[in-house]
Every structure is written in C-alpha cells, then in structure tokens.
Amino acid sequence: MALTDHTLDSVRPLLSLQNINISFGGVQALKNVSFDVLPGEVHCLAGENGSGKSTLIKIITGVYQPAGGASISFDGQSYDHMSPVVAQSKGIQVIWQDLALFPEMTVAENIAFQTVLGRWPRLVNYRHMRELAIQALDRLGVLLDVDAPLKSFPIAQRQIVAIARALVGEAKVVFMDEPTASLTQSETDHLLNIVRTLSGRGVAVVFVSHRLAEVLDISSRLTVLRDGGLVGVYPTAGMTQSRITELMTGKTFDNHVRAADRTTGSKVLKVDGLTRRGEFDSVSFTVREGETLGIIGLLGAGRTELALTLFGMSKPDSGAITLNGHSVQFQSNRAAIDAGIAYLSEDRLSLGLIQPQSIADNLVISSLHKIQKNGVLSDSRKQQLVAGWIAELGVKIGQQGDAISTLSGGNQQRVAIAKWLATDPKLLILDAPTVGVDVGARAGIFDIVAKLADAGLAIILISDEVPEVYFNADRVLHMAQGQIVGTFDPRSCTLQDIEAAVYA
Amino acid sequence: MTRFVELFQNRLGRELAGPLLALLAVLVIFGLSSPQFFSQATFGSVAFQLPELGLLTLAMLFPLLTGGLNLAITFTANFAGLTLAWALKSQGGLDAGPAAMVLGCILAIGAGAATGLVMGLVLAYTRAHPILVSLSMMIFIRGLGEFLTRGGDISGFPDFIRPLGHGSLLGIPVPLILLIACVALWHFLLMRTKLGFNTYMVGSNIEAVRYSGINTRKVIILVYTLSGAMSAVAGIIMLARFNSVRVGHGESYLLITVLACFLGGINPFGGFGRVLPVFVALVVLQLLSSGLNLLGANQHLATAVWGLLLVGIMILRWVASQYKSINTSKG
Numbered sequence: 001m002a003l004t005d006h007t008l009d010s011v012r013p014l015l016s017l018q019n020i021n022i023s024f025g026g027v028q029a030l031k032n033v034s035f036d037v038l039p040g041e042v043h044c045l046a047g048e049n050g051s052g053k054s055t056l057i058k059i060i061t062g063v064y065q066p067a068g069g070a071s072i073s074f075d076g077q078s079y080d081h082m083s084p085v086v087a088q089s090k091g092i093q094v095i096w097q098d099l100a101l102f103p104e105m106t107v108a109e110n111i112a113f114q115t116v117l118g119r120w121p122r123l124v125n126y127r128h129m130r131e132l133a134i135q136a137l138d139r140l141g142v143l144l145d146v147d148a149p150l151k152s153f154p155i156a157q158r159q160i161v162a163i164a165r166a167l168v169g170e171a172k173v174v175f176m177d178e179p180t181a182s183l184t185q186s187e188t189d190h191l192l193n194i195v196r197t198l199s200g201r202g203v204a205v206v207f208v209s210h211r212l213a214e215v216l217d218i219s220s221r222l223t224v225l226r227d228g229g230l231v232g233v234y235p236t237a238g239m240t241q242s243r244i245t246e247l248m249t250g251k252t253f254d255n256h257v258r259a260a261d262r263t264t265g266s267k268v269l270k271v272d273g274l275t276r277r278g279e280f281d282s283v284s285f286t287v288r289e290g291e292t293l294g295i296i297g298l299l300g301a302g303r304t305e306l307a308l309t310l311f312g313m314s315k316p317d318s319g320a321i322t323l324n325g326h327s328v329q330f331q332s333n334r335a336a337i338d339a340g341i342a343y344l345s346e347d348r349l350s351l352g353l354i355q356p357q358s359i360a361d362n363l364v365i366s367s368l369h370k371i372q373k374n375g376v377l378s379d380s381r382k383q384q385l386v387a388g389w390i391a392e393l394g395v396k397i398g399q400q401g402d403a404i405s406t407l408s409g410g411n412q413q414r415v416a417i418a419k420w421l422a423t424d425p426k427l428l429i430l431d432a433p434t435v436g437v438d439v440g441a442r443a444g445i446f447d448i449v450a451k452l453a454d455a456g457l458a459i460i461l462i463s464d465e466v467p468e469v470y471f472n473a474d475r476v477l478h479m480a481q482g483q484i485v486g487t488f489d490p491r492s493c494t495l496q497d498i499e500a501a502v503y504a
Numbered sequence: 505m506t507r508f509v510e511l512f513q514n515r516l517g518r519e520l521a522g523p524l525l526a527l528l529a530v531l532v533i534f535g536l537s538s539p540q541f542f543s544q545a546t547f548g549s550v551a552f553q554l555p556e557l558g559l560l561t562l563a564m565l566f567p568l569l570t571g572g573l574n575l576a577i578t579f580t581a582n583f584a585g586l587t588l589a590w591a592l593k594s595q596g597g598l599d600a601g602p603a604a605m606v607l608g609c610i611l612a613i614g615a616g617a618a619t620g621l622v623m624g625l626v627l628a629y630t631r632a633h634p635i636l637v638s639l640s641m642m643i644f645i646r647g648l649g650e651f652l653t654r655g656g657d658i659s660g661f662p663d664f665i666r667p668l669g670h671g672s673l674l675g676i677p678v679p680l681i682l683l684i685a686c687v688a689l690w691h692f693l694l695m696r697t698k699l700g701f702n703t704y705m706v707g708s709n710i711e712a713v714r715y716s717g718i719n720t721r722k723v724i725i726l727v728y729t730l731s732g733a734m735s736a737v738a739g740i741i742m743l744a745r746f747n748s749v750r751v752g753h754g755e756s757y758l759l760i761t762v763l764a765c766f767l768g769g770i771n772p773f774g775g776f777g778r779v780l781p782v783f784v785a786l787v788v789l790q791l792l793s794s795g796l797n798l799l800g801a802n803q804h805l806a807t808a809v810w811g812l813l814l815v816g817i818m819i820l821r822w823v824a825s826q827y828k829s830i831n832t833s834k835g
Contacts, residue, residue, distance in 0.1 A: 313715075332717075334717045336717075337717040345715055350711065351711055353712060355708070357705060357775065361701070361705065365705060365716045368701060372698075377695075377696050377697065
C-alpha cells in the first residue's frame with residue numbers, strides 16, 4: 001500500500017491546509033501548522049494530549065475557524081474555513097473515539113440516519129436505510145445483522161458500524177481518533193484489513209493517535225505535532241515507536257531494563273492454583289518484598305479478573321492466597337485493603353477516581369480513619385495528609401478542593417497511586433497504570449513505581465503493552481485465556497521474545 | 505453587583521451566597537411594601553410553620569445527596585404519627601402519661617426508620633431506581649394507613665403534648681428549636697462523619713466508591729434509614745401541632761421539599777450541596793408565603809409564586825454560569 005516517495009511528489013493532495021493559527025483564551029492552540037493528505041493514502045497524525053491534534057481535526061471539519069491568513073483546499077476547491085455541513089457533504093468524515101453512535105438503535109439506523117436528515121418529505125424510509133446500511137457494510141466486506149440493536153455488539157463491531165456510516169456519507173477522507181485504544185489484537189488486525197480495503201477504494205484514512213505501533217505498518221506518512229506546532233512530516237518506512245515518542249515529546253527516553261534479582265526479600269504474596277471458572281484457571285505465582293512482577297496479556301486474558309479476586313472483590317472457586325505467610329480469604333475489598341492489598345483500577349475515569357469530587361476527597365477516601373480526630377473527620381488532618389502525598393509524589397495541582405477531573409491524566413494517576421499508598425499497602429496491584437497518560441508523563445509514573453519497590457513494596461504491574469513490563473518489571477508472567485502460559489526474565493530475554501509470545 | 509456577589513461567596517461559601525441574597529431580597533421587598541411585615545406576628549407564623557416543611561426537607565436531603573430520592577417521606581411521617589397515636593390511645597388516650605409519650609415517640613421513630621431501612625435494603629441489593637422503590641413504599645404505607653384509619657382523623661391526645669407544637673421556650677417556638685437541632689445534627693453528620701463523606705462520594709459515582717473499599721450498601725441503607733427516622737420526627741411535630749393524625753396530611757409538602765433542596769444548592773444529580781443553604785432557602789420560601797399572606801394574597805397564589813421563584817433561580821444560575829465562562833475565556 002505504501003507509495004514511493006517519487007509518486008508522493010507527483011500526486012496532488014486531496015486535502016491541504018496552510019498557515020493554520022488558532023487561539024483560545026490567549027493560548028495559541030495551533031501555531032502556523034500545515035497539513036496535507038493525499039488521495040487514498042493512510043496517514044498518521046501523532047502528538048501528545050494537548051498537542052493540537054483534535055483542534056486541527058476540528059478545523060478541518062469546520063467546528064473551529066482558523067485565524068486569518070489560513071488557506072484550506074479540499075478536492076480542488078479553496079476555502080477560508082470549513083463549515084460542518086460543507087465538510088460532510090464534500091466527503092470529510094471523522095470517527096471520534098467515543099464513536100458517537102446510538103446504542104439503542106439498530107445497526108441500519110446508526111449507519112444510515114444521516115441520509116434522512118432534513119430532506120423533504122420529512123419521513124423515515126426504513127427500507128431505504130436498510131439497503132444503504134447493507135451496501136455500506138458490503139463495501140467493507142463485513143457481515144452484520146443490520147436489524148439488531150447496536151448495543152448487542154462489542155466495541156470492535158461498533159467501530160465498524162461507525163466506519164460504515166462514514167462510507168454512506170460518501171467519504172473521501174476518514175479521520176479515526178484513537179481507533180485501536182479499546183481493541184484486542186485480532187480486532188485491531190481486522191480493523192487494519194478494513195482500512196486497507198478503504199484505501200484500495202481510494203478513500204484516504206488518517207489515524208489520530210499516540211499509540212501508533214499497530215498502524216505504523218500500513219501507513220505511508222506520519223505528521224507529528226507538539227505543543228501546537230508542526231514538528232515535521234515523515235515517511236513511516238524505518239520509523240520506530242521510540243523515535244515517534246521522541247518526536248512527540250521532544251525528549252529522549254533512556255529506556256533500560258530495571259529488572260534485578262529480588263529473591264532475597266520475603267514472600268509477600270503467594271498464590272496457589274487459584275481458579276475462578278470462566279475467568280482464570282490454576283494460576284500460581286509469588287511476589288516478594290521489593291519485587292515488581294509484570295503480568296502481560298491481551299484484553300480478555302483474565303488479568304483484571306485475577307486482580308479483582310486478589311483484591312477481595314470476587315471469590316475464587318478454588319486455590320489459595322497466602323499473604324505474609326497467612327492464608328487469607330477476603331469477604332470484601334475492605335478486608336483486602338486492611339490486610340495490605342491495594343488495587344489501582346485500569347478504568348481511572350469510572351472506577352479509579354470519583355471525577356467530579358475534589359482532589360483531597362479522592363485521595364483520602366480509602367483511609368478515612370487516618371483523618372479522624374476524637375472520632376470525627378478533621379479538615380486540618382485531611383489537608384496535612386493530602387499535602388504530604390501531593391509533595392511526595394510530585395503532583396501538580398491548583399487547590400486541594402479542585403475537582404480531580406481538572407487534572408491531566410498523569411497527575412490524576414499520581415493522585416490515584418497516592419490514594420492507595422495512604423492505606424499503607426504491602427502489595428500494590430497496578431492495572432494498566434498508563435492508560436490515558438501522556439507518553440512524557442509515563443516515565444514519571446514508572447519512576448514512582450521503581451522508588452516504591454526500592455522501599456520494599458511488592459508490586460504487581462498488569463499491562464497489555466510489552467515494553468512497559470519489559471523495562472519496569474523484575475519478572476514477567478504471560479497470561480492468556482486465563483492461564484499463566486510463560487515466564488520471562490527481562491535480564492535474559494529481549495523485548496521481541498516477549499512480543500513474539502504475546503502476539504503469536 | 506457582581507462584586508457584591510463575590511464578596512458573599514468568599515465570606516460564606518459559594519452555596520450559601522445565593523439563598524442569603526434571596527433572603528435579603530425577600531426581606532427588603534416585603535419590608536418596603538408592607539409596614540406590618542417586620543412584626544412579631546410574621547416571624548411567629550414563620551417560626552411555627554417552618555419546622556414541618558423543614559424536617560421533611562431534611563428527610564429528603566440525604567437521599568438526594570446520594571443521587572436518589574425518597575418519595576415516601578410525607579406518608580412515612582403520617583405512619584409515624586399513627587404509631588405515636590396508637591401508643592397514646594392504648595395508654596389511655598387523653599389520660600396517657602409522659603411515659604406513654606416517650607415510648608410512643610421511640611416507636612414512631614422506629615417505624616419511620618423501618619420504612620427507610622426496607623427501602624435502603626431493596627435499593628442496595630437490587631439497584632432498582634429510587635423513584636420506583638420509594639414510590640412503592642409510599643403507596644404501601646399510604647394504603648396501610650388508610651386501611652387502619654378508614655381514611656379518617658385520629659385525635660384526642662393528652663394536653664401536655666401541645667407545647668411540642670405550639671409552645672415557646674425563652675421566646676423561641678419549641679418546634680423551631682427542634683428543627684434547628686436537627687439541622688445541626690444533619691450538618692454534623694454530613695461534614696464530620698465517615699457516613700457523610702461517603703454519602704457525597706456515592707452521589708457522584710457509587711462504583712468508584714465501592715472500588716475504594718467502602719461498603720456502599722451500608723451507606724445507602726443508613727441514608728434511607730436516617731431519612732425515614734427524620735420523616736418520623738416531622739410526623740410527631742405534625743401530630744402535636746394539629747392535635748390529630750390523618751393519612752395524607754402534609755402530602756403537598758413532598759415536592760416542595762425537593763425544590764427547597766435545589767433552591768438551597770443541592771445538585772439534582774447528587775454529590776454536592778450543604779445543609780445550611782437549604783435551611784436558609786426554607787426560611788426564604790416560608791417568608792415569601794407569609795409575606796404574601798400579609799399583603800392579602802391568596803394562599804394558592806403563594807404556592808404559584810414559589811414555583812416562579814424556583815424557575816427564576818434556575819435561569820439566574822444559568823445566566824451566572826454563562827457569565828462566568830465568558831469571563832474565564834477572556835482570560
């Protein structure tokens with residue numbers, strides 16, 4: 001699919017933007033950015049959160065208007081600015097990360113509803129909608145029951161429905177916002193096949209993402225933004241994930257294997273033949289004081305289910321858990337917390353933190369007994385406790401009373417870690433701790449993890465990104481279909497060894 | 505004007521500023537338009553009428569903070585009143601002694617708490633919607649009460665309970681003292697106890713609270729039990745004020761309590777709001793009603809004005825938030 005450099009020069013761009021500037025409240029969100037997309041190409045638009053990716057797309061789709069001096073051309077026509085109606089009617093489609101679909105409606109309605117909007121007579125022709133939907137899915141080479149409600153399908157299929165909707169709108173270019181964030185490997189592969197089909201039909205596809213490993217292979221060019229400015233446009237041939245990270249953050253990361261021999265520490269957690277039917281099967285391992293045990297596995301491997309059982313939120317069918325030499329059976333997660341187990345949820349937005357509530361309240365919620373004085377909650381103790389942890393973990397905040405949702409992903413995650421450290425855990429389970437955290441801030445999170453391990457905390461690091469566990473764990477367990485299927489020592493294997501096993 | 509608002513907000517907290525300004529406005533407007541407004545009579549009537557609505561509003565407040573609702577509060581109050589009436593009647597009616605009264609109050613509060621406990625249990629374990637659960641409870645105790653009383657009044661209580669509804673202590677009406685004590689208790693529970701802390705958190709995201717190691721079922725059960733118990737206190741005061749109990753008494757207060765909470769800055773989706781602003785909002789509503797009464801307006805018109813006021817407050821809040829966002833985007 002990748003075009004050669006020679007052809008790139010000779011092809012006229014489908015979409016081209018020059019001199020794009022835009023400011024919000026005195027902050028310049030985009031500075032003199034130019035961007036172009038060729039017909040039928042697969043293009044990556046990369047940048048950290050806040051780099052201006054979504055602002056750029058919103059300019060392309062007419063949601064925002066750029067400052068004067070900008071020029072936009074699409075399909076041979078020039079515009080000062082776009083409007084949402086023009087952008088859509090000319091064939092610019094965006095598939096947002098949340099997909100913007102209607103779960104209660106059928107697949108056909110979701111795909112074809114735009115075609116019935118605002119036309120005279122204002123009636124809905126369901127048969128026509130059905131036909132359009134079937135055609136669109138057919139062009140993608142996908143079979144779906146168009147009469148079933150969308151909510152009966154998993155996220156991967158819903159994404160396909162969103163793509164089909166773009167096709168009904170006669171798309172010439174489709175922007176996909178973080179398309180692989182919630183997909184498993186095989187689902188991602190399927191999506192990439194569909195992208196190839198689209199591209200083969202002359203539809204350009206732009207991936208907007210900060211996780212580009214999966215899409216790098218099938219794209220031909222890469223545009224990188226940083227802090228609202230254009231870093232450059234690069235051919236993807238020969239590009240690596242770490243090089244992209246450097247371009248996005250402007251920093252070089254000294255990735256080194258932190259693994260060490262931790263067999264001298266006492267055993268904190270010992271798990272024997274732990275089984276919960278339908279979730280995980282005969283899982284056994286130990287974690288020692290000061291050790292970071294990595295658990296790598298794809299979505300659906302049973303990693304989170306295992307963690308929730310260790311955390312007392314579900315009961316095992318069989319097997320034993322031993323904590324500091326004592327056999328334990330938790331009736332609730334409170335019992336697990338009191339015994340010294342903490343669990344950082346993979347879903348920070350809806351399970352890990354209470355987004356509308358304050359930074360301080362989120363930090364103290366699991367250790368309220370520590371801020372009591374004479375049996376009642378004390379504001380001064382709360383402030384002290386919070387201030388201590390904010391300083392300890394280097395969280396950047398305005399006021400303790402600000403809503404946690406006002407913080408960046410990285411700072412939110414630091415508060416979430418502080419919340420659990422405040423419970424004095426002996427074992428900290430980190431489930432996908434860098435989801436939604438900028439590349440630049442991830443290193444900071446792992447520095448904290450390393451420091452905690454050095455201080456003697458036992459840590460289980462669960463992830464679906466191999467480099468995370470490879471560089472940060474002392475040992476790596478590979479989990480698939482609910483079972484531990486392999487063990488790796490990062491000191492004696494390569495990153496590729498683990499990747500080969502996980503993605504096999 | 506804006507500086508004025510900011511001054512208020514800085515001094516007294518964001519939530520209290522709105523209701524206090526409304527209080528000021530009501531005092532000024534009625535003070536200017538009616539010379540008798542600032543009189544013993546006005547404040548006496550406010551002080552005696554406020555407690556019923558106030559106690560019921562407190563009963564509504566806790567569930568609202570969890571993002572729920574207790575639609576059974578007025579009938580729970582009647583039910584508790586019936587319980588007390590039954591205790592007094594069985595101990596001699598007009599001749600019943602103080603011991604019967606104490607026992608009756610304990611039983612009444614226990615009965616109120618029991619309705620709340622049942623609702624709490626159902627809500628905590630089935631995760632059914634609070635509107636459905638409390639509506640079912642409301643219909644159940646209403647039907648039960650009507651069946652037991654055959655739809656009539658029960659009266660004939662000993663004289664010594666009259667001061668509970670009509671008496672004054674050091675010039676302050678007894679029911680008002682009771683209301684203030686309950687406001688203080690609610691304020692303490694919400695601001696200084698784990699239960700209060702968890703109530704707010706549950707109102708914002710119950711699953712995240714559960715993942716934080718908090719027994720959210722216990723929180724929900726306690727919240728509704730407290731709500732039922734506070735309804736019962738309102739029921740006891742109502743019995744003392746009217747010297748009778750009738751199922752359906754105070755029914756019209758139900759939705760007013762919800763509105764008083766919103767007027768006092770309680771977030772309709774739960775998680776945010778304080779007791780004191782709600783108390784001030786209640787005073788505003790009652791002054792408005794008494795003031796209109798004084799001007800010779802019809803009682804029903806007063807209710808209509810309450811409605812207008814609340815719509816006006818919603819619009820003002822929206823305007824304020826728009827104004828604020830324009831100001832911040834200007835930098």
